[in-house]
Amino acid sequence: MSIPAGIFDRVDLEVKVKDVYRQVALAPEGKYHFEVGRPLAERLGYPARLLDSIPAGAVESFAGVGYFFDLARLSLGERVLDLGSGSGTDSFAAAVSVGSGGEVVGLDMTPEQLHKAGELQRTGGFANVAFREGHIEELPFEDGSFDCVISNGVINLSPDKAAVFSEASRVLRSGGRLVIADIVSGRALTPEIVCNTELWAACVGGAEQLGVYEQLIADSGLTLRERKKNPYTFLSGRARRATDTYGITSLSLVASKDSKAH
Numbered sequence: 001m002s003i004p005a006g007i008f009d010r011v012d013l014e015v016k017v018k019d020v021y022r023q024v025a026l027a028p029e030g031k032y033h034f035e036v037g038r039p040l041a042e043r044l045g046y047p048a049r050l051l052d053s054i055p056a057g058a059v060e061s062f063a064g065v066g067y068f069f070d071l072a073r074l075s076l077g078e079r080v081l082d083l084g085s086g087s088g089t090d091s092f093a094a095a096v097s098v099g100s101g102g103e104v105v106g107l108d109m110t111p112e113q114l115h116k117a118g119e120l121q122r123t124g125g126f127a128n129v130a131f132r133e134g135h136i137e138e139l140p141f142e143d144g145s146f147d148c149v150i151s152n153g154v155i156n157l158s159p160d161k162a163a164v165f166s167e168a169s170r171v172l173r174s175g176g177r178l179v180i181a182d183i184v185s186g187r188a189l190t191p192e193i194v195c196n197t198e199l200w201a202a203c204v205g206g207a208e209q210l211g212v213y214e215q216l217i218a219d220s221g222l223t224l225r226e227r228k229k230n231p232y233t234f235l236s237g238r239a240r241r242a243t244d245t246y247g248i249t250s251l252s253l254v255a256s257k258d259s260k261a262h
């Protein structure tokens, strides 16, 4: 995606993204371009039993775009990193799968999301989960630190997706996997949509074309293994019109780091 110079302000974008997801943490019952909460999670395929086993306060602010734990196949003892962990739904879900011998780190840049997730971690007694502040384009972790990197509805929000995939690949151990759900487009978006930071923060404006998105994953040294479409729809008329016109969809995918990468 080419971002026209001088029109698109990354600082302004980060402010807008944080504004939206601060509200999602503090007022999940509010009105957004997208759906939030447990009914969304159930429709995307999260088993009710899994949702029952994680804090309700996290699920009420769930703003993911797909289900991927069937693809992630997490096992006991694994180390998992959740990029853009929000209020923690996927971090807590991963923690249930990896057990007390495993470890989950959720990373996010929005203080209110981190605060909410951190409180739920403490009160829920999830000793194998920690939440950290940071940007997904520059991960504060050593090379090869994780077995699995997950992310739900976040990478589309980044103006530097190449850096996100490169960092995810770097922190994965050899043989590890990236398992994500994200919004992509069928056609190139117009500059008017790309430069609209409100639509970007709503997970529409930053949707990369699928072919480019997959190439960025390949360029980071990861190999795409599986992909599936998610039953995700936006709520607002404006976001829906853009998705109809440009073939915007939600996908879940797995990409693995083979022994040659990094």
Ligand SMILES: C[S@@+](CC[C@H](N)C(=O)[O-])C[C@H]1O[C@@H](n2cnc3c(N)ncnc32)[C@H](O)[C@@H]1O
Pocket: 017, 018, 021, 061, 062, 063, 064, 065, 083, 084, 085, 086, 087, 088, 089, 090, 107, 108, 109, 110, 113, 134, 135, 136, 137, 151, 152, 153, 154, 157, 158
């Ligand atoms: C659509 S929400 C998804 C949250 C969570 N994954 C879920 O499923 O509920 C996007 C989250 O990504 C975070 N985020 C967006 N861009 C980020 C970036 N560049 N670095 C770190 N966090 C980011 C936001 O703060 C927000 O919490």
